[in-house]
Amino acid sequence: MDGVTVDETATQQHPQEPGTQQPAPKRRGMRGNAKSMIISMLVVMLGVIGWNALIPRVNKIDREGVDVAAIARETNISLKWQVSYPQPAPKEWIPANVRVIRFQNQPPTWQAGYDLPDSKYIAVQQTAEPTEMWVKHQTNYAEPQGTVQVDGAEWTKLYRSSNKQSSLVRKDPLNGLSTIVTGRGEWSELQKFASLLKPAKTS
Template sequence: MLIATGATIAVVLPVYFLNPTYTADTYRRDIDVGTVARQAAGDAGYLPAAPELQDWYSNYARWVTGRSDGVDYWEVGFLTPDSGFIQLTQTDDANPTWVAQRIGDAQISGTRTIDDLEWELLDAPDGDTVLRTDVDGSTVILNGEAELSEFDSLGAATVEDIRQNEIEEAERLSSSNPAG
């Protein structure tokens, strides 16, 4: 019995000590949101928002398609400098049912103005904050657990990016289709 126990320990200990330790940084992935957005643009029909904020990290960015509700959308998860989390969701094909599904049981608690654009402010039963607005044909939903000032920062950067993408697309179309 001692030989069997010794053999088991001899096999398990090297495996245990050769595995890397896990820290908070192990799970922090910094996704290049701009690159993923450019890759998704072909399927989306527009360039999805890829806001850049200093000291923020993205742990996922994806184009979600093929769902039974028929609404395809862009989704990005951001980790804030204060260890909060905010999910950005954008679509150009929203309908009331899709919006209701995305915001869940969150109830409207007021409005919030971010850079002269009014957002619906909602509070979810699980403590999440939800902001929703429409900008240049896109519906944008921000939800998560973070300070409202961080929602303001992401909201402003997202709107700026959407508007800049619209300007660049219009310029691209006008240069590829010269008048006359």
């Protein structure tokens, strides 16, 4: 239009030349800090791995148990008995309770108890002075479940369901001692335990 002057510099905005833009401030030390953090994390992780390697796992603990042979030998000498325990016991059977038990109104009782895998437990109980009450006490008043032959010897099976306790009562004395195998385990495990019973050495 005549008489009108347009200032193009006011309506057009020209982008700044690349060379005229101000560079963004550099973040100093980021690369160095990240590197230090990574190194620190690696050191901590290696330390944790090393510490864990030094701590034994519960399922890998190798318990030696107690010296069954020595305790049995001392029992034979002191009581003039010939007690028995499983020989050779499987390596996963760990002797836990090996002693002579003396309860009031009960005859002295030799006990050799073993911890088995899967939280099972089996023990042999022996005495030279058995009574009916002694048998009931050792088997926890369990009910008869028939008989079984183990290496030519007859054993009576008893079971108490309330605490899942199984017992084998030997019909004839073993080396002059009434013998019971009892605990929480499968019948096959109790029978294996009974088959491994051998008299302890006295010297």
